Amino acid sequence: MQRIGVFVCHCGTNIAATVDVKTVAEALGHEPGVVISQDYQYMCSESGQNLVKNAIKEHNLTGVVVCSCSPRMHENTFRKAAAAAGLNSYMVEIANIREQCSWIHKDIATATEKAIILGKAAVAKVHLNAPLTAGESPVAKRALVIGGGIAGIQTALDIAEAGFDVDIVEKNPTIGGKMAQIDKTFPTLDCAACILTPKMVEASQNEHITIHSFSEVTDVKGFVGNFTVTIKKKARFVDETKCTGCGLCTEKCPMKKVPNEFNMGLDNRSAIYIPFAQAVPKVATIDPNYCMMMKTGKCGVCSKVCSAGAIDYKQQDKFIEQKYGAIVVATGFNPINLDKYDEFAYNQCPDVVTSLELERLMNAAGPNGGTLLRPSDKTHPHKIVFVQCVGSRCDDSKGKPYCSKICCMYTAKHAMLIREKYPDTEVYVFYIDVRTPGKNFDEFYRRAVEQYNVHYIKGMVGKVTPRSDGKIDVQASDLLANEQLHIDADMVVLAAAIEPDKTARPLATMLTTQMDTNDFFTEAHPKLRPVESATAGIFLSGACQGPKDIPETVAQASAAAAKAIGLLVKNSITCNPCVAHSNELMCNGCSSCEKVCPYGAITYIDKEFRMPDRTTAVRRVANVNPAVCQGCGACTVACPSGAMDLNGFSNSQIMAEVDAICK
Amino acid sequence: MQVNDNKEFQPLIVAFCCNWCSYAGADLSGTNRLNYPTNVKIIRVPCSCRVNPMFILRAFQRGADGVILCGCHPGDCHYTSGNYFTRRRMTLLFSMLDFLGIERDRTRVEWVSAAEGAKFAATMNEFTEAVRKLGPNRRLEDLRCRKQ
Ligand SMILES: Cc1cc2nc3c(=O)[nH]c(=O)nc-3n(C[C@H](O)[C@H](O)[C@H](O)COP(=O)(O)OP(=O)(O)OC[C@H]3O[C@@H](n4cnc5c(N)ncnc54)[C@H](O)[C@@H]3O)c2cc1C
Ligand code: SF4
Ligand code: SF4
Ligand code: FES
Numbered sequence: 001m002q003r004i005g006v007f008v009c010h011c012g013t014n015i016a017a018t019v020d021v022k023t024v025a026e027a028l029g030h031e032p033g034v035v036i037s038q039d040y041q042y043m044c045s046e047s048g049q050n051l052v053k054n055a056i057k058e059h060n061l062t063g064v065v066v067c068s069c070s071p072r073m074h075e076n077t078f079r080k081a082a083a084a085a086g087l088n089s090y091m092v093e094i095a096n097i098r099e100q101c102s103w104i105h106k107d108i109a110t111a112t113e114k115a116i117i118l119g120k121a122a123v124a125k126v127h128l129n130a131p132l133t134a135g136e137s138p139v140a141k142r143a144l145v146i147g148g149g150i151a152g153i154q155t156a157l158d159i160a161e162a163g164f165d166v167d168i169v170e171k172n173p174t175i176g177g178k179m180a181q182i183d184k185t186f187p188t189l190d191c192a193a194c195i196l197t198p199k200m201v202e203a204s205q206n207e208h209i210t211i212h213s214f215s216e217v218t219d220v221k222g223f224v225g226n227f228t229v230t231i232k233k234k235a236r237f238v239d240e241t242k243c244t245g246c247g248l249c250t251e252k253c254p255m256k257k258v259p260n261e262f263n264m265g266l267d268n269r270s271a272i273y274i275p276f277a278q279a280v281p282k283v284a285t286i287d288p289n290y291c292m293m294m295k296t297g298k299c300g301v302c303s304k305v306c307s308a309g310a311i312d313y314k315q316q317d318k319f320i321e322q323k324y325g326a327i328v329v330a331t332g333f334n335p336i337n338l339d340k341y342d343e344f345a346y347n348q349c350p351d352v353v354t355s356l357e358l359e360r361l362m363n364a365a366g367p368n369g370g371t372l373l374r375p376s377d378k379t380h381p382h383k384i385v386f387v388q389c390v391g392s393r394c395d396d397s398k399g400k401p402y403c404s405k406i407c408c409m410y411t412a413k414h415a416m417l418i419r420e421k422y423p424d425t426e427v428y429v430f431y432i433d434v435r436t437p438g439k440n441f442d443e444f445y446r447r448a449v450e451q452y453n454v455h456y457i458k459g460m461v462g463k464v465t466p467r468s469d470g471k472i473d474v475q476a477s478d479l480l481a482n483e484q485l486h487i488d489a490d491m492v493v494l495a496a497a498i499e500p501d502k503t504a505r506p507l508a509t510m511l512t513t514q515m516d517t518n519d520f521f522t523e524a525h526p527k528l529r530p531v532e533s534a535t536a537g538i539f540l541s542g543a544c545q546g547p548k549d550i551p552e553t554v555a556q557a558s559a560a561a562a563k564a565i566g567l568l569v570k571n572s573i574t575c576n577p578c579v580a581h582s583n584e585l586m587c588n589g590c591s592s593c594e595k596v597c598p599y600g601a602i603t604y605i606d607k608e609f610r611m612p613d614r615t616t617a618v619r620r621v622a623n624v625n626p627a628v629c630q631g632c633g634a635c636t637v638a639c640p641s642g643a644m645d646l647n648g649f650s651n652s653q654i655m656a657e658v659d660a661i662c663k
Numbered sequence: 664m665q666v667n668d669n670k671e672f673q674p675l676i677v678a679f680c681c682n683w684c685s686y687a688g689a690d691l692s693g694t695n696r697l698n699y700p701t702n703v704k705i706i707r708v709p710c711s712c713r714v715n716p717m718f719i720l721r722a723f724q725r726g727a728d729g730v731i732l733c734g735c736h737p738g739d740c741h742y743t744s745g746n747y748f749t750r751r752r753m754t755l756l757f758s759m760l761d762f763l764g765i766e767r768d769r770t771r772v773e774w775v776s777a778a779e780g781a782k783f784a785a786t787m788n789e790f791t792e793a794v795r796k797l798g799p800n801r802r803l804e805d806l807r808c809r810k811q
Contacts, residue, residue: 070690071707096705099693104784105701114701121706509738514684516778534683534777535741578709596712598743632742633713637752649709654718661677661704662725662808 002063002127005036005055006119009043009068011098018102020112024067028119033127035059044074052078053085063091063126067119069098072525088131090577090648095122117661124660128653132577137627139225139573140325143564144169146217146507149177150196150550151542151557152330153203158561159328160208164568167210167322168203169217169231171503174279175200177332181262181356183363185550186413187444193278193365200280213281216503218319220327220510223599223630224537225573227324235315237286237294238272242310245282247274249302249311258290260367264357266375267367272302272311276365284310326564327511329521329533330541330557331504335496336391340398344387344494349466350375352492355407358414372418374491377470381425381490384418385474386411387461388431391497400497400518405547407495408435412448414493419452428455428487430476438549457485464492498547513538521545531560539563578648579629580636582622585609586643589620593635593644601628602635674728674794676703678787679718681711683741684776685733691780699787703731710734711772712745716756719770723760723803729769729794733783736774746774764802768793 008025010016021039029037036059042048043066055061064087066078071094079089097115105111143159145152148170159166168175179185180200182192203209212231219230253270260269262276271290274282284302292299293313303311335356338346346352351374353361364370374381388407391399408431415427434456436442448454459477466472467488474487500519508515513533514522521540524532531540541560542553567573582593584607594602605623608616622644624635633646645651680686686707692699708714711734719730732753740746749772757770771790775783 070686070693072687072690096690096707099690100705101701103693103696104698106698107701110701114704117704121704509743512741512743514687514735514739514741514777516776522777534687596744596748598745630742632710632745633708634710634742634745634748637712637715637748646709646713649713651715651717654706654708654713654715655721657706658677658718658722658727659725661706662675662722662727 002033003035003059003061004031004033004063004065004123004126005052005059005061006034006038006065006067006123007043007052007055008037008039008119009048009066010039010041011069012042015068015098015102018105018108018111019097019115020108023112024097024115024119027116028065028067028123031120031123033063034123035061043068044077049077049081052081056082056085056087061087063093063129065093065095065119065122065126067095067097067115067122070094070096070100090132091126091129093122093126093129095119120663121657121660124656125653128650128656130647132647134574134577135626136572137225137575139568139570140227140323141568142166142322142324143326143328143568144227144229144322144324145328145330145541147177147330147332147542147544148172148175148211148213149330149332149542150179150199151332151544151553152177152328153199154554154557155328155330155541155561155564156203156209157199157206158558159564159568160206162565162568163208164565165208165210167212169212169215171214171216172275173214173236173283173285174275174281175203175211175213176280178356179550180276181264181359181363183359184413184417186409187438187440189413189417197278200278204280211281213283214285217507217510225325225567227327227537229322229324229327231320231322233318233320235317236283237288237291237311237313237315238284239310239312239315240281240283242308243283244308245274245284247284248305249284250274252301252305254299254301255290255292258287263360263367264354266357266360286311286313326537326539326567328539328541328560328564329507329511329513329544331501331507331544333498333543333547334501336400336499338390338494338496341390341494343463344390344461344492345464345466345472346494349464349472351381351466351472351490352464352494354494354496355410355414356496358493362414362417372422380422383426383487383489384428384491384493385461385487385489386415386427386429386493386495388429388495389497390494393432394497400499402518402547403435404495404497405435406498406549409438409441409444409549411493411495412445412454415454416448416452419454426455428457428489430457430459430461432458432460459485498543500544504544511535511538531556531563537567575627576631577626578631578646579626580624580631580633580644580646582624582639583643583645584621586641587621588641588643589622590640592638592640593622596634596638598632598634599628599630601625601630672795672798674702674791674799675726676729676731676787676791676794677722677727678703678705679708679711679714679730679732680705681734681741681745682707682709684735684739684774685711685783687777688733688775688779688783691777692784695780697780697784699784700791702791703787710740710742710745711749712742714749716752719756720803723765723800724805725808726800726804728797728800729771729790731771731773731786731790733773733775733786736776739776765800766797768797769800
């Protein structure tokens with residue numbers, strides 16, 4: 001019989017306000033095996049933990065039940081406390097009477113009754129707990145960063161700085177992400193390229209960093225400290241090691257009618273291209289959809305002009321496999337597709353552009369060399385209307401329910417830059433709310449209004465109609481003046497909502513990390529573990545976790561790096577001891593468990609058994625490798641003989657919980 | 664189970680929640696103070712595929728009026744494939760239970776992610792109501808187990 005101690009926490013008034021903790025402690029005190037049952041204000045505090053530790057020593061406890069907040073919050077705290085008092089940490093169970101009781105119920109009588117039942121279930125379970133010891137597994141001293149935007153670059157630089165090898169996998173031909181496309185940055189208005197490109201170069205020159213550009217992750221196996229990742233290096237038809245990035249091929253290529261994705265399709269590039277002058281790696285890539293050599297077999301100009309002999313029309317996708325201890329996801333974001341927004345005439349009128357397109361139009365390296373001209377007729381726009389929240393904060397299925405966070409600020413930036421450079425251009429901004437919570441952000445926005453006379457109008461744009469005279473009729477409401485407006489605009493700029501990259505969802509499946517309903521990666525805890533995913537060894541960096549501006553992205557990137565370094569410095573990590581094991585006497589070697597194990601943790605060994613007639617017989621039985629088993633329990637249910645069981649969540653433990661709840 | 668003349672029937676609901684998505688979703692509905700009835704009692708399992716049909720039968724035998732199993736959305740299982748086993752296994756189990764007289768509305772599989780606190784609470788409210796309408800489970804309840 002176990003000697004169990006029950007500790008009921010008030011959590012200030014978080015629990016005590018709706019659950020009568022004294023009654024709970026009293027009731028649980030009568031459960032079989034419970035030798036002490038106490039309540040305390042804050043069980044997780046130092047004095048609370050001491051209470052638990054002292055009780056363990058004083059009463060020789062063999063099991064502990066803490067009725068408190070979610071085990072996801074403090075299970076570890078109490079496990080450590082138990083270990084400090086000499087009790088095996090796996091002899092501790094938590095009854096979740098806060099998140100799953102006091103916070104959701106209002107009636108004290110029924111909430112208290114439920115808390116008692118949850119406590120009883122935990123006591124019933126702990127009766128069947130057995131001490132467990134965690135094994136160790138080695139840590140591969142290399143990190144993988146997926147996505148080479150500013151987030152991925154910063155994370156890689158920080159990890160490399162600590163002396164660990166790190167690989168960046170970027171799906172595009174160059175690293176840099178969206179920041180490489182931006183012109184100036186709020187709130188300081190310094191030029192994005194001037195602060196980004198030195199970092200890109202630093203990453204390419206760092207001896208610890210390997211950049212796999214134009215590459216994708218296609219498979220992830222393993223677990224924390226021990227991931228095996230397959231990386232597909234997509235054929236770019238140019239030998240990366242030979243190409244010097246001189247760009248002669250891009251000039252000579254006769255196929256020059258390819259929409260330039262770096263400039264958001266606002267101008268054209270050649271079939272062999274280098275995305276932009278400061279690309280890293282500065283290596284050409286052939287676009288097989290347009291290359292005439294690939295399509296018709298006639299041309300071959302680039303291969304003739306390339307003095308380095310780097311062109312290889314027969315190049316194939318290459319797969320490499322690498323072991324990593326830690327993985328950082330930094331896949332960033334994209335503006336949403338505006339096809340569904342007919343009312344803004346985005347698809348009908350070339351002078352209706354998105355904000356990211358405007359960044360290119362204003363950029364010195366953009367299609368017009370930095371002079372802001374209407375895409376349609378290359379004339380100077382005199383009246384520009386900005387529409388905020390296009391697809392953000394939307395309840396309908398067209399848009400996104402969240403605030404994209406960066407649009408208010410970049411629109412203020414755009415408005416200011418335009419007014420600064422072209423004082424004769426009038427700028428209108430239609431907004432629902434202006435949100436500027438950030439260091440120097442509100443000051444920045446007020447400068448746009450007060451110093452640059454940008455017309456901010458609270459109201460919605462109803463319809464944008466291109467007119468035959470080249471002007472654009474913008475029909476909108478002014479909510480404060482309570483009137484309808486018509487503006488003859490020359491250009492309309494839409495602040496499109498941002499969403500996670502489309503490749504993030506399949507990646508999350510490969511990594512077995514969670515995403516929210518909008519496909520942003522979910523952090524392990526919204527407040528206390530913002531850069532870790534719930535899956536050990538996988539960290540989150542940048543806008544893939546939620547909308548972020550550059551300062552926030554960089555802060556999170558460095559934080560993710562710190563977490564990854566914290567893992568990589570360890571030579572080994574303690575494994576989860578809640579793994580499966582088979583009872584060799586009951587196992588009949590049927591292989592059912594092996595087939596369902598997602599990790600291949602189960603193998604079969606031949607084992608000698610002594611038979612009743614004193615002879616020995618050799619039988620094939622299942623054997624679980626505890627370093628590989630992740631403890632899902634699939635095998636336990638598949639096993640027809642009931643031989644397979646899971647530590648910490650055994651058949652009898654779960655049955656005991658069911659019984660306690662149903663009693 | 665309690666039936667009382669002047670009080671409405673209070674069904675006993677056992678909810679199995681996988682640790683990675685649904686248990687976290689349940690925590691989130693707590694953090695957001697989204698109410699659902701006290702009838703629901705949650706048991707934490709590592710993955711929805713850890714739930715042996717035996718546990719569900721046992722719950723009904725011991726007098727549960729409804730059993731709900733919550734896991735990660737298909738494709739999102741922390742162990743990649745566990746919830747696919749769950750889906751197939753529970754489809755079979757529930758149709759067998761239906762055959763035995765345990766109505767479909769007493770059993771349910773629901774995918775709830777760690778971010779879906781609202782969905783968790785809404786599901787529990789709906790499910791409890793559905794079971795309440797059906798009344799007590801008398802088919803599989805083993806009267807010898809009933810508390811006096
Ligand atoms: C119009 C506009 C203006 C802005 N102006 C400002 C500003 O002035 N100041 C400011 O602070 N912020 C600004 N921002 C926000 C800024 O762009 C972001 O904060 C920043 O780019 C986020 O960086 P990131 O690395 O997380 O994402 P990204 O820049 O999106 O980088 C992600 C990278 O990952 C790659 N990737 C994606 N999926 C995969 C995959 N599966 N495998 C491999 N690689 C992958 C992508 O190709 C990309 O290179 C602006 C944003 C927009 C849209
Ligand atoms: S619990 Fe079983 S199925 Fe799951 S990982 Fe371990 S051995 Fe494989
Ligand atoms: S399923 Fe059970 S009986 Fe079959 S091999 Fe695995 S442990 Fe043995
Ligand atoms: S971990 Fe949630 S269903 Fe497998």
